[in-house]
Amino acid sequence: MPGLSRRRLLGAALAGAAGPRAWGAELELHKRFIDDQPATPQVHASTLVELPDGSLMAAWFGGTAERAPDVRIWCSRLRAGAWSAPRAIADGVQPDGSPLPTWNPVLFQASAARGGTLLLFYKVGPDPRQWWGELISSDDGGDHWSPPRRLPDGVLGPIRSKPLMLADGTLLCPSSTEDEAGRWRLHMERSRDMGQSWLPNVPVADPKGYGLIQPSLVVRPDGSVLAFARSRANRIAVTRSRDGGRSWSAAALxxxxxxxxxxxxxxxxxxxxxxxxxxxxxGNDWWVGRDRLDLALSGDGGHTWRTVATLEDEPGQEFSYPAAIQTRDGLVHLTYTYQRSHIRHVQLDPRRLG
Known part of the structure; x- marks a missing residue:
């Protein structure tokens, strides 16, 4: 495919909490930048979706720098092996003309049975403690978008990772808050009409005070849902729902x-x-530790893990905020922030992960 580089990386055969202990067979990955010529000095927090025609769409926020009032939501579409030039599709300009930054876009493509609408959730506000949720939609694969609609007070939409459509038609959105007192809390948001109205938020208990935000959801074969989240405890945390997101277990590491x-x-x-x-x-600074990005697999529902690949490893750089989908052809596509200057796209065959 045009512009696509091929790179061989070693897959780790075994891993524990301390990281890879042995290396196994080579893993072939396809890697490229979505934005070879970025439209803005900085980019961050990408999201990714497969559209009904099999093409991909990615979105992210970009501007002078995170929190700058010129930060807008940008998107690009992968068609015939090439990513389109980035274009801005949402901003934080207020009715009085004053600009506010935008944050953390999240794409969701509804099935034809659910109307086939493409949703884009994002946040607007000066910082994560004061932002609110907004939503735009498209009925033509992202070529045209509706005017933005502010979500109700207390509803932020999916905070960073993609929502899930449950079997009963409930759109389950993983969300979280960061308040002025420094408290981080998980909650889940639910809508039965594609974001037109919302059920009461469902909090996730954090009795040990790990400090949790930005959950990522996985539906299990038994219908239960796992939510994995970043924490202040130097470990990924997890909670489970067995009733369609109406209640959740206490978070554990x-x-x-x-x-x-x-x-x-x-x-x-x-x-x-x-x-x-x-x-x-x-480390002592928030970005320390974001200079390596790994893939790990669990075959037992998240109880045990083994690291199978290192995507990036360059001391002092930043590779962060990944998004991942599996497309209808069985391939996995990833996007992530590459040194705040680009969004990188990775394509791989999960069968090669062992």
């Missing part, structure tokens, strides 16, 4: 290390769970 950075969990068609995450512990 997994064995996976993480420096309080964004993660993505993906339930594969074969029943395994793929985790894309930064595997180092946090």
């Amino acid at each position: 997994t064995s996976l290390p993480n420096p309080n950075a964004g993660i993505e969990a993906l339930g594969l068609a074969d029943g395994r769970i793929l985790m894309v995450f930064n595997p180092r512990e946090q």
